[in-house]
Amino acid sequence: xxxxxxxxxxxxxxxxxxxxxxxxxxxxxxxxxxxxxxxxxxxxxxxxxxxxxxxxxxxxxxxxxxxxxxxxxxxxxxxxxxxxxxxxxxxxxxxxxxxxxxxxxxxxxxxxxxxxxxxxxxxxxxxxxxxxxxxxxxxxxxxxxxxxxxxxxxxxxxxxxxxxxxxxxxxxxxxxxxxxxxxxxxxxxxxxxxxxxxxxxxxxxxxxxxxxxxxxxxxxxxxxxxxxxxxxxxxxxxxxxxxxxxxxxxxxxxxxxxxxxxxxxxxxxxxxxxxxxxxxxxxxxxxxxxxxxxxxxxxxxxxxxxxxxxxxxxxxxxxxxxxxxxxxxxxxxxxxxxxxxxxxxxxxxxxxxxxxxxxxxxxxxxxxxxxxxxxxxxxxxxxxxxxxxxxxxxxxxxxxxxxxxxxxxxxxxxxxxxxxxxxxxxxxxxxxxxxxxxxxxxxxxxxxxxxxxxxx
Numbered sequence: 001x002x003x004x005x006x007x008x009x010x011x012x013x014x015x016x017x018x019x020x021x022x023x024x025x026x027x028x029x030x031x032x033x034x035x036x037x038x039x040x041x042x043x044x045x046x047x048x049x050x051x052x053x054x055x056x057x058x059x060x061x062x063x064x065x066x067x068x069x070x071x072x073x074x075x076x077x078x079x080x081x082x083x084x085x086x087x088x089x090x091x092x093x094x095x096x097x098x099x100x101x102x103x104x105x106x107x108x109x110x111x112x113x114x115x116x117x118x119x120x121x122x123x124x125x126x127x128x129x130x131x132x133x134x135x136x137x138x139x140x141x142x143x144x145x146x147x148x149x150x151x152x153x154x155x156x157x158x159x160x161x162x163x164x165x166x167x168x169x170x171x172x173x174x175x176x177x178x179x180x181x182x183x184x185x186x187x188x189x190x191x192x193x194x195x196x197x198x199x200x201x202x203x204x205x206x207x208x209x210x211x212x213x214x215x216x217x218x219x220x221x222x223x224x225x226x227x228x229x230x231x232x233x234x235x236x237x238x239x240x241x242x243x244x245x246x247x248x249x250x251x252x253x254x255x256x257x258x259x260x261x262x263x264x265x266x267x268x269x270x271x272x273x274x275x276x277x278x279x280x281x282x283x284x285x286x287x288x289x290x291x292x293x294x295x296x297x298x299x300x301x302x303x304x305x306x307x308x309x310x311x312x313x314x315x316x317x318x319x320x321x322x323x324x325x326x327x328x329x330x331x332x333x334x335x336x337x338x339x340x341x342x343x344x345x346x347x348x349x350x351x352x353x354x355x356x357x358x359x360x361x362x363x364x365x366x367x368x369x370x371x372x373x374x375x376x377x378x379x380x381x382x383x384x385x386x387x388x389x390x391x392x393x394x395x396x397x398x399x400x401x402x403x404x405x406x407x408x409x410x411x412x413x414x415x416x417x418x419x420x421x422x423x424x425x426x427x428x429x430x431x432x433x434x435x436x437x438x439x440x441x442x443x444x445x446x447x448x449x450x451x452x453x454x455x456x
Contacts, residue, residue: 007190008033013220028274034191049352074195077115080267080276082111083303084238084251086259091149091169092209093258094202096217096231099240104249107137108240108267108274109172114138116170117147123168127154127178141273154188156181158382160204165215168210173201175215176230198230230383231255248283249274250363263303281308281419284361294381298373299394299412300365306408306415311370313377318354329359330370337395342375345401345447350382369406371397372425372450379454390422395430401447405429413439425453
């Protein structure tokens with residue numbers, strides 16, 4: 001008998017090692033290296049290469065010879081989910097959805113499957129919950145439960161054999177961490193089992209044109225658990241974010257072969273399940289009657305649409321030798337950089353001040369268009385002077401104190417006008433060529449111009 005080959009893989013970064021070690025030398029994570037069995041490669045006869053794996057003989061073609069047709073998408077029943085998927089569900093695609101426990105992954109997918117079961121054959125495979133638990137949730141949410149096929153199984157081969165007989169168009173695997181392949185000699189949830197199970201299910205979905213949703217767990221730092229190859233073999237990777245006791249959830253795509261990445265969908269959590277939010281800006285702008293210092297509204301660009309969110313800053317005298325710099329929803333290093341820019345080019349010193357910044361609604365902002373709004377909010381709190389409620393701010397701030405333009409400036413201003421904003425401090429390059437009715441645009445080229453506009 002041939003000796004079994006094993007490898008040791010880090011579950012965080014996917015690096016491979018010849019033997020086990022406590023710390024991954026690539027990503028410096030501790031206790032993330034696990035053993036998995038390497039499947040032996042199957043030899044193929046030289047004369048039979050053309051028919052290997054059911055493939056026809058490959059041919060070289062030019063781009064203009066390739067037949068390009070529209071992907072036969074179909075709607076999931078939720079417009080926000082369709083937006084994140086790039087316009088709908090593509091048959092034969094493997095979609096990975098992750099999120100912290102209690103975020104609503106199973107609830108969202110159960111609603112989609114119960115709705116789609118009235119039009120397409122759908123199979124829901126549960127490995128963590130019993131069939132009775134899923135049925136109780138469906139009845140509590142008031143979902144149609146007479147068409148959806150259910151299966152409680154964790155063996156991947158058995159799941160695919162039963163699915164091959166029923167020929168569903170939609171499948172849900174909940175979750176990949178409890179699935180196992182018989183040929184792999186390791187416990188479910190290990191690196192080898194997650195790797196082989198995901199590859200087996202993805203290959204099965206593409207061969208039989210089944211749209212498959214795969215639920216994945218997350219690690220303590222919020223990233224998807226399992227080997228990195230899990231994210232490479234699927235077509236779309238989404239993350240459902242939100243506090244378990246919060247009312248709203250955000251669904252963001254990190255990888256999508258059939259649409260734009262960083263697309264954002266907003267859902268509300270109710271006693272009847274997940275409800276889509278068609279106008280997210282109205283939620284994030286639910287402010288009080290009185291305007292407090294340190295609060296300003298900015299326009300960020302999420303995927304294919306503008307989104308109005310409120311950013312808050314609290315600047316207070318620090319009793320510590322090293323003042324605290326805490327950012328929630330923003331990048332911590334960028335906050336430190338902007339404080340240095342404000343000191344050097346705005347002559348505003350906060351070396352002895354604690355600075356806390358927060359994006360209202362739990363939205364995570366990664367684009368640089370929030371730079372100017374963050375500076376304006378910190379100056380407002382530092383000077384204890386409230387800003388006008390009808391003010392909107394966006395723009396990128398450079399290290400030399402210049403205000404740089406951001407993409408889609410006109411669309412951002414149009415979204416601000418829809419919500420009743422009357423003043424806007426924007427980069428000069430983003431100023432509209434024609435006047436916008438009801439909106440006074442103040443173009444700025446450097447940080448000092450923005451500070452003067454706040455005094456006016």
